[in-house]
Each structure stands twice: as C-alpha cells, then as structure tokens.
Amino acid sequence: MDLHNRLKKLNNLPEDQAVKSRVYERIQHKKKKGLTIWKEGVLLLTMAVIALFLILLPQNSPLPQSANQSIQTIYKYFGGEEGKFFARGSDLYTSVERVNDRKIYNFFQDLTHYVEEGDGRLGNYITDVVVVRDNQEEHYQISDTGMLNIDSGQFFVGTSDMYEEVFQLLYSVNTKPWFLILPLVVIIVNLFSASYYKRRKLDNYKPPKPKWWLLLLFLSVTFGIFAWATWVGPLYKPLMLMLAVFYGVIIWYNLKRDIQHYAIYKVETIKISIVTVALVFVIMNY
Amino acid sequence: MEFDELYERYFQRIYQFIYYMVSDPSLAEDLTQETFLRVYKGQFRNDAALGTYIRKIARNIVYDSYRKKALIKWLPFQKSHEERETHYVPHEWIIQSEDRRLLYEAIQLLKPAYREVVIYRKIEELTLAETCEILGWSTVKVANTQRNALKALEKILGGDEFGFAQSTKETQ
Numbered sequence: 001m002d003l004h005n006r007l008k009k010l011n012n013l014p015e016d017q018a019v020k021s022r023v024y025e026r027i028q029h030k031k032k033k034g035l036t037i038w039k040e041g042v043l044l045l046t047m048a049v050i051a052l053f054l055i056l057l058p059q060n061s062p063l064p065q066s067a068n069q070s071i072q073t074i075y076k077y078f079g080g081e082e083g084k085f086f087a088r089g090s091d092l093y094t095s096v097e098r099v100n101d102r103k104i105y106n107f108f109q110d111l112t113h114y115v116e117e118g119d120g121r122l123g124n125y126i127t128d129v130v131v132v133r134d135n136q137e138e139h140y141q142i143s144d145t146g147m148l149n150i151d152s153g154q155f156f157v158g159t160s161d162m163y164e165e166v167f168q169l170l171y172s173v174n175t176k177p178w179f180l181i182l183p184l185v186v187i188i189v190n191l192f193s194a195s196y197y198k199r200r201k202l203d204n205y206k207p208p209k210p211k212w213w214l215l216l217l218f219l220s221v222t223f224g225i226f227a228w229a230t231w232v233g234p235l236y237k238p239l240m241l242m243l244a245v246f247y248g249v250i251i252w253y254n255l256k257r258d259i260q261h262y263a264i265y266k267v268e269t270i271k272i273s274i275v276t277v278a279l280v281f282v283i284m285n286y
Numbered sequence: 287m288e289f290d291e292l293y294e295r296y297f298q299r300i301y302q303f304i305y306y307m308v309s310d311p312s313l314a315e316d317l318t319q320e321t322f323l324r325v326y327k328g329q330f331r332n333d334a335a336l337g338t339y340i341r342k343i344a345r346n347i348v349y350d351s352y353r354k355k356a357l358i359k360w361l362p363f364q365k366s367h368e369e370r371e372t373h374y375v376p377h378e379w380i381i382q383s384e385d386r387r388l389l390y391e392a393i394q395l396l397k398p399a400y401r402e403v404v405i406y407r408k409i410e411e412l413t414l415a416e417t418c419e420i421l422g423w424s425t426v427k428v429a430n431t432q433r434n435a436l437k438a439l440e441k442i443l444g445g446d447e448f449g450f451a452q453s454t455k456e457t458q
Contacts (some may be wrong), residue, residue: 015297
C-alpha cells in the first residue's frame with residue numbers, strides 16, 4: 001500500500017466519547033465562571049493604576065528643613081505668569097519641582113531679614129513658589145523686581161544680596177530631556193516592525209488603520225491635555241499615567257480584534273507595550 | 287452556528303490534530319478545551335471558513351504549548367510538577383495495527399512544521415488553499431514543505447515509496 005493511502009487511514013482516530021463529554025463539561029463550567037473580556041480589561045487597568053499610584057506615593061525622604069522645623073516643603077513652578085499661579089503643593093503635578101536648597105528654606109523662614117514691603121510690579125522673569133509651613137500652604141511669585149504674596153496681596157522688594165541669590169536659584173530650570181525619548185522610541189519600534197514584516201513577507205497582512213472614533217478620542221484627549229496645561233495649570237501625574245495606560249490598552253484591544261496574523265499580533269503587542277512604557281516613563285519624569 | 291453544534295462538528299478533527307501534534311492524551315485534552323474556549327470567547331467574523339478559523343486557533347495553542355515547554359526547560363528551581371515532560375503515549379487504536387504504529391511514530395519524528403503539513407494535506411486531506419490559509423503561508427511554501435516532509439518521512443520509514451531518489455537521479 002502506498003504511503004498516501006496509509007496516511008489517509010490515520011484520519012480515522014476513533015472518537016473518545018468520555019474525553020469529548022469531559023472537555024465539554026469543563027468548557028461549560030469555565031463559560032459560567034470566566035470573566036468577560038471587558039471585565040478582564042477593567043480589572044487589568046485597575047491593577048495597573050493602583051500599582052502606579054503606589055509607585056508615586058510621596059516617599060519619606062529627609063527634607064532640608066530649617067532649624068525650628070516649621071517649613072515642611074517648598075515647591076516651585078518655573079516660568080509663571082502675572083495674574084496666574086501654576087505651582088502646586090505636591091510634586092505629583094507636571095513641572096512642579098520640590099526645592100532642596102537650604103538657602104531657600106532659610107530665606108522663607110523669616111522673610112523680614114531679606115525683603116521689605118513696598119510698591120512695585122512683578123518683572124518679566126517669574127517663578128511660582130508654594131511654601132508648606134505647619135501644613136498650611138503659602139503662595140508666592142518671585143521675580144527679578146520683587147516678590148508677591150498671592151494669599152495676602154502684599155508686594156515685597158528685595159533688600160539684600162540674599163534675595164537676588166534666592167531668585168537666581170528659583171529661576172533656574174532643571175532640564176529634563178526625557179520627552180525626547182518618546183519620538184525616538186516610536187521611530188525605532190516602527191522601523192523594527194516594518195523590517196520584520198518585510199523579512200517575514202507579512203506586508204499583505206498589515207495591521208488595520210485606527211478607527212475614526214479612536215482617532216477622534218485620542219485627538220480630543222490630547223487637545224484637552226494641552227488646553228488644561230495652557231489655561232488651567234499643571235497636570236496631575238497619576239491621572240496622566242492612567243490615561244497613558246488606558247491609551248495603550250484601548251489601542252491594543254482594537255488591534256487584537258482586527259489582526260489576521262498571529263505574528264503581527266505579537267509584534268504589535270510588543271510595540272504598544274514599549275510605547276506605553278516610554279510614555280509612562282516620560283510622564284513620571286516630567 | 288450554535289456552540290454545541292460547532293463543538294459536535296469539529297471536536298474530533300481538532301482533538302485528532304492536537305493529539306498528533308503533541309502526542310500526549312492529557313495535554314491534547316487540555317489544549318482542545320482551550321481551543322474551544324477561545325472559539326467561544328472570540329468573535330468569528332466570516333473572514334475565513336469556520337473550520338479554518340478553529341484550526342488556526344488550535345495551531346496557535348499547540349505552538350504556545352511548545353514554547354511554554356521550551357521555556358520551562360530553561361527556568362531554574364522548577365517544582366516537580368513543572369518538570370513534567372510530555373510523554374509519548376500512543377492511542378490504543380494506533381497500537382492495534384503495526385503499520386499504523388510505525389507510521390504514527392515516524393510522523394512524531396518529523397519537525398513540527400513538517401508534521402502539521404503532513405496532517406493537513408495527507409491525513410485530513412485539506413486542499414492546498416485551506417492549508418495555506420491556516421498556516422498563513424504561500425502556496426509555494428506549503429508545496430515545498432510538503433515535499434520535504436514526505437521525503438523526511440520516507441527516509442524515517444526507510445523506503446522510497448514516492449520515488450524521490452529516482453526522480454533526483456533523473457534530474458541529474
């Protein structure tokens with residue numbers, strides 16, 4: 001008998017009714033127990049957000065407090081505007097930095113040594129400052145020409161070199177070029193995936209283009225973020241991280257449903273994961 | 287199609303394919319269950335024939351199990367239950383006939399890509415187009431793999447039933 005016919009006969013493996021019903025019962029059991037896809041998604045998202053919040057919880061690092069311990073922390077926001085106040089009493093907001101210089105703590109400990117009340121206007125170079133003293137926040141705007149207490153509306157003029165020195169320390173931007181990593185990562189992962197698809201001849205199975213409503217959602221959220229940052233103030237990092245993770249999950253979920261080829265699904269999942277991690281990293285360091 | 291109807295129609299084909307691919311009855315049972323669960327949870331969009339769709343899922347699951355097996359081998363400090371190897375356990379029906387047993391054992395010695403092409407094309411007798419769709423390969427690739435798989439099978443069985451040796455001599 002030739003091999004073709006011998007192989008054909010292997011197609012008659014007898015059906016095992018016991019196995020068939022056992023598998024069927026287990027499927028029925030799992031069908032009842034199993035979570036639906038959206039529930040799994042929400043569960044994963046919740047876990048990710050909780051984890052991120054835990055990572056971002058303020059750490060108990062020793063602060064450079066002054067002698068009588070009354071000032072707890074000082075935060076600054078570089079590049080403020082007259083009539084607007086952007087600094088917040090927490091470094092969980094974007095662009096808000098915790099000040100660690102002892103001179104600044106000494107300066108705000110007793111302002112009367114270094115400034116006196118007077119008339120004047122803020123200059124062109126402004127930094128917003130939040131001083132947390134005895135769990136109360138005090139809000140200042142310090143500029144090259146003088147300093148404004150936002151809460152009381154008092155204007156102070158510097159009377160010593162110390163004022164100039166403190167202003168220079170506060171009006172310095174700590175450059176964080178981390179955001180450059182994001183476009184770089186996007187370009188690199190796209191180049192790698194394109195070359196992989198070409199090598200594996202998967203060009204014909206290219207992942208589907210994003211849906212119009214997804215694009216609209218993404219653009220609206222991006223516009224909302226920029227509008228908030230411009231007109232309202234610094235963005236709350238945990239919320240931004242949640243949006244970043246949510247963005248990754250929603251893009252992945254849509255691709256997962258439409259991709260026709262397993263290899264493309266894996267490559268696209270890796271791509272989305274890398275871009276989301278880069279986005280999270282940029283937000284955390286911004 | 288209702289799930290029960292689908293299960294009734296495809297269970298045996300899927301179980302048989304997985305069993306021939308993994309050669310372990312209990313693993314084949316687990317993977318068949320996983321396949322139908324994924325079919326139940328997934329959304330079939332009529333882009334392919336239903337049989338092709340289920341076979342694709344089964345194939346992915348089989349390859350996932352190969353990968354897991356390969357990964358577990360590399361993991362240190364394994365627990366005893368994780369060290370479980372898949373054991374070659376031939377089906378009672380297979381050992382009933384010496385010819386079937388020899389053929390089955392020869393198929394098990396083929397590499398997975400060859401094995402699945404032999405199963406689809408020669409055992410289940412799927413068309414070339416169906417096989418291409420399941421594997422996501424071109425017609426040429428399927429044809430070449432089939433030819434090489436049969437050659438390898440022939441070599442294992444120690445004969446030349448397809449006359450490959452002769453055709454090679456003729457072309458030379």
